[in-house]
Amino acid sequence: QVHLVQSGAEVKKPGASVEVSCKASGYTFTSNSIHWVRQAPGQGLEWMGTINPSGGSSSYPQKFQGRVTMTRDTSTSTVYMEVSSLRSADTAVYYCARNRADDSFDLWGQGTMVTVSS
Amino acid sequence: DIQMTQSPSSVSASVGDRVTITCRASQDISSWVAWYQQKPGKAPKLLIYTASSLQNGVPSRFSGSGSGTDFTLTISSLQPEDFATYYCQQANSFPRTFGQGTKLEIK
Numbered sequence: 001q002v003h004l005v006q007s008g009a010e011v012k013k014p015g016a017s018v019e020v021s022c023k024a025s026g027y028t029f030t031s032n033s034i035h036w037v038r039q040a041p042g043q044g045l046e047w048m049g050t051i052n053p054s055g056g057s058s059s060y061p062q063k064f065q066g067r068v069t070m071t072r073d074t075s076t077s078t079v080y081m082e083v084s085s086l087r088s089a090d091t092a093v094y095y096c097a098r099n100r101a102d103d104s105f106d107l108w109g110q111g112t113m114v115t116v117s118s
Numbered sequence: 119d120i121q122m123t124q125s126p127s128s129v130s131a132s133v134g135d136r137v138t139i140t141c142r143a144s145q146d147i148s149s150w151v152a153w154y155q156q157k158p159g160k161a162p163k164l165l166i167y168t169a170s171s172l173q174n175g176v177p178s179r180f181s182g183s184g185s186g187t188d189f190t191l192t193i194s195s196l197q198p199e200d201f202a203t204y205y206c207q208q209a210n211s212f213p214r215t216f217g218q219g220t221k222l223e224i225k
Contacts, residue, residue: 045205047214061213095161103209104152104167111161
């Protein structure tokens with residue numbers, strides 16, 4: 001079975017950092033890039049960036065540059081995303097998704113709710 | 119950045135109806151569009167890739183068309199399980215961008 005399994009819900013205070021993990025199983029971890037997408041309550045989907053698990057290179061939209069860092073551990077087939085300087089607007093469900101060769105996202109994690117509240 | 123403008127933002131329809139959702143890109147993206155379905159509390163699910171290719175396991179009542187800047191997702195005969203929110207996404211370049219979503223509701 002092919003899966004992406006994410007870490008559990010987090011509650012953080014403004015200004016803190018959060019790290020969300022995404023563990024891949026059932027396929028060759030280094031064969032597909034992983035993207036992160038978030039969804040604020042009642043809102044649409046927002047792309048946060050991508051990491052290539054093979055070499056570790058990453059790309060982020062300008063909005064998140066300097067505040068989002070994606071890393072990977074090939075020994076455990078896990079991708080991590082850290083978001084720093086959290087504010088209330090970062091309250092959202094965060095999803096990881098696998099990129100396929102046609103650049104669609106064919107496999108998604110179950111989502112991780114991150115709540116930022118004082 | 120490429121903007122994806124999706125319409126309508128919501129639509130009410132009945133079981134058996136034919137529904138079309140439109141997505142317009144702010145520049146030519148060839149056929150680099152995917153469509154996703156999302157139900158409340160669930161992750162998005164891939165329906166269509168490269169504008170018109172049906173993802174494995176997705177019912178054939180779903181179809182996609184278009185190229186360049188204009189794309190459509192059509193559901194030929196709505197079933198109860200199709201009531202959800204649908205998103206288009208461009209896969210032409212970074213940053214990846216999504217349409218704002220279309221909520222399909224039961225009439």
